[in-house]
Amino acid sequence: MQSLALGWRLLSRAIVSGIHNEFQLKPRAKVKGPVQFVTGCSGFSKSVSKTPNFKNWSFGDDAYFVAKNTSYDVIGVADGVGGWRNYGIDPAAFPRTLMNICERVVVEDRLNLSSPIKVIEASYQELLEQKTPLIGSSTACIVALNREERRLAVAPPSQQGLVLSDSPSMADSSSFPVEEGDVIMLGTDGLFDNLTEDMLLRHISQLQDPQPESVQQTASCIAEEAHLLSFDENYLSPFALSAIDMGIDFIGGKPDDITVVIAKITSFSDSI
Template identity: 40%
Template sequence: MHSLWLTGRLISRAIFNGISNISTAADPNLQKKPDPQLVSAVCGFSKERGIQRLIKGQFGDDAWFTARHKSADVLGVADGVGGWRAYGIDPGEFSLHLMRTCEHLVKLGRFTPTNPSELLARSYCELLHHKKAILGSSTACVVVLNRDNNTLYTANIGDSGFMVVRKGRVIRKSEEQQHYFNTPFQLSLPPPGYQADVLSDQPDSAITDNFPVEDGDVILVATDGVFDNLPQNLLVNELKKVQGERCASRLQMVANSIAWMARNLSFDETFFSPFAQSAFANGINTIGGKPDDITVLLATVAI
């Protein structure tokens, strides 16, 4: 594991799991194919332009995790709802604890490799019963590579999401869940007395999917700061650069590139961003990017 610090505001971490090709005719056990796994990298920004306090697993109000278990590799992102700041609540605390709890549960083996929505539910339940109340709301997306059957299982609630590219084509992409424009589905723990006034969706509201993956598939898991500012064709052009890539450093460069592009376009007042296009479709005449926290988790499948 290594880190990269750029301009005092960016911290990126790459995670690389080596692939062994060693085999020998003398021992049939060593002829087994290596378990499928993910080679992954992460990069992100807080939407604030000043230097921010750096916390592992967090970019602004966004949070993320990667975890490995003998049965699966798991990636996740969450986006804390910024509106809680007006109530004196740190929006990043809920998303960070949600992802850290998911990571902890995976490492303990307290999850089902075919059911990421159950992992989100268990994490959410632990937050509900935390000794110190952790208040706020968050979207979330979790993907699980099941080693037993080379299948990716996904759960997405809100407008964070994932995209899978194979040979330059999008083979799977998550769907957004919105109550209405710019108001995504979200897991919530409101303060006492506010329950009736706050949108609060249950983990079983998550859209789930599963599909077989192939060696070299590219997986992007990201918060809406990425999808709201980068058109799909730009994302695909970047993702296909790392088709089949098993070098963490090269993967990191593309993760950095995607995060930089999303950040730059988020502050471009003349860019007709995906967010502006969606606003226009909802009767709101606007243009420009959408300043937001940005988290990019990029991975390739190695089988």
């Protein structure tokens, strides 16, 4: 749950910063065209490997998706619960399957994504109804951009995140307007346990080019830094600081699966 809570706070902060910069740099146009996500995704499984593995849109027990339909651009992440491995259950199966279903639900364009929690609800229900029961759980977060209305909807909006194994209907959605230049970031525990918000915002603030290659490079740099620091035994990581606050003597990074999804909001002409 911590990953989604921190992700939501960071997302809010990045958007507010982006909107503020828009006010400062140029006046608002009277007529605004549609906007879109330009996305970059990267991550690592919990190993010492320096090479990210993009197999099946997942990194270790984490999973993510990027999809669009006639009206919306959508991104999502899910963080599997590794403790299921102690019971002989693959903890990656649940989040990976969930994100795969979410992607298909979005592409099929059968739901009103102004409330993206509906995507999680529909996907979770379909997962439960599979012929072969799938045991597991994960946290999850979905962000949907209405291109024409230039409005972003987030599910869940609370700082507690949404634990899947509970009922998704317990959560709801929050929405707000966005502008070109705003940057959205979603991540899992491995990201936020090893990089502070200031470190992440430093990377994001350097992302000025709206081209896909630049957004992807930013995502890759963030994931690589988090992965490297997660194995640094002398690094005073956010995870270590939290442990110290709880009276636990700990220093170092926190080896874990890492997933980062970045979406820069641009006009259609900017990404050509």
